[in-house]
Amino acid sequence: MDLRVTTKIQKEYFRKTRRSRDLYERSLSCFPGGISHNIRHFEPYPFYTKSAKGKLLQDVDGNDFTDYWMGHWALLIGHSHPVVASAVRNQASHGTLFGTANKLSLDLAYAIKEGMPRAELIRYSSTGSEATMYAVRLARARTGRRVVAKIVGGWHGYNTNLLQSVNYPFELDEGLGLIEDEEQFVESIPFNDLERSLKVLNTIRDDLACIIVEPVLGGAGCITPERDYLHGLQEFAKSNDALFILDEIVTGFRLSFKGAADEYKLEPDLFTLGKIVGGGLPIGVLCGDKDIMSLCNPVGREKGEIVCYIGGGTFAANPLTMTAGLATLQYLKQNKAVIYPKVNKIGLRIREGLESVFSDAHIDVDITGVGSLFMTHFLNQDIRKISSALDAGLSDKGLLRKYHLALIAKHNIFFLPEKMGAISSVHTMKDAELLIDATQQIVQSHLLSQGA
Ligand SMILES: Cc1ncc(COP(=O)(O)O)c(C=O)c1O
Incomplete structure (x- = not known):
């Protein structure tokens, strides 16, 4: 396993996920690629989750992450409701x-x-x-x-x-x-x-x-x-x-x-x-x-x-x-009048908030999504709007991975790198603001720049 520290973000990630790193090294001798689902691998290695409750994932090193992956987008009412x-x-x-x-x-x-x-x-x-x-x-x-x-x-x-x-x-x-x-x-x-x-x-x-x-x-x-x-x-x-x-x-x-x-x-x-x-x-x-x-x-x-x-x-x-x-x-039926407007409103706020943070920093993005689903695309080439898989395929996935890893390493906010985010009924508008603020800090500290 080549785990040379190449970026500030990775350094931070290594520092806070030592036990996960050990488990990953051991996993390599049990599972092809060290994982049990192809997409659960991300660079430099995935953290290992110990427990999950509400909107939080806790890893084996004791870090709590606000989760926007939510079990492959399956958990609309949160972990272990x-x-x-x-x-x-x-x-x-x-x-x-x-x-x-x-x-x-x-x-x-x-x-x-x-x-x-x-x-x-x-x-x-x-x-x-x-x-x-x-x-x-x-x-x-x-x-x-x-x-x-x-x-x-x-x-x-x-x-x-x-x-x-x-x-x-x-x-x-x-x-x-x-x-x-x-x-x-x-x-x-x-x-x-x-x-x-x-x-x-x-x-x-x-x-x-x-x-x-x-x-x-x-x-x-x-x-x-x-x-x-x-x-x-x-x-x-x-x-x-x-x-x-x-x-x-x-x-x-x-x-x-x-x-x-x-x-x-x-x-x-x-x-x-x-x-x-x-x-x-x-x-x-x-x-x-x-x-x-x-x-x-x-x-x-x-x-x-x-x-x-x-x-x-x-x-x-x-x-x-x-x-x-x-x-x-x-539960959804009983609470649908509250849950759907709530998650959709948070989704809208996140899409708008992220769009404006990136646009203020002159970084071209399209934040796609609907309701409680959203995704950041760093635009490349001449594509201004993501309307198809081909448009999305042409976006800058390297930058997206960097952004997602920075959220994990610096702000304890988890997206499965490169994947869309999903909001659950236990997320709050405050979480949306924290995500937008975290993104702003990442942008302002030039963590997305080349070589950072
Ligand atoms: C639209 C869609 N169809 C099918 C599947 C496959 O479902 P599963 O992973 O439960 O096999 C997925 C999984 O993400 C999906 O997003």
């Missing part, structure tokens, strides 16, 4: 994995349907990656077609079907182990460019099974849809007998108690959920139209009739996840 923690504790003493049908799964399904009535039928899995994989399989089953259209930069988890055009510069293979036979049935279209997207879609319309899209591009840079883009895709899918699938794994129950379909007035045939609806425990959910979802109903089929087998898996609908998800959705 008392309501969720106590429900999970109670459930743990009554069983963690029944491996049988259970009423809790029904209770959570009703809670989901309350916010999202388009979830006529529901299938749980343990991850979002599985849910999107099943969505694609079901679309192919329904249409008898093969091709899946996804967005350039769109992220739907690590399932093989959709692991294409994820990382800048997008044209390259996404890694070893993926074969051309699979790739030829995925076509990528540019976000927020309806004309070019339709051009591509028209070339594959006869074999198009579905268009799958995140309503707000998350991993690719927290990019909101331009007016009519998503409607244009939906219309194309519907008028060509393909399915329109909305991946709401980030946006579901985050933009409002409903989600992006409601926000942008969309009518997806299928949609996927995850993150928030698991209440901090593993989950993926595939939801949608009754007729389509019924294709995976294995019960009461005639002999020889073929079903679209989509999983579940050993841990699907396990009572702990169902309990945590239910407690979270019930």
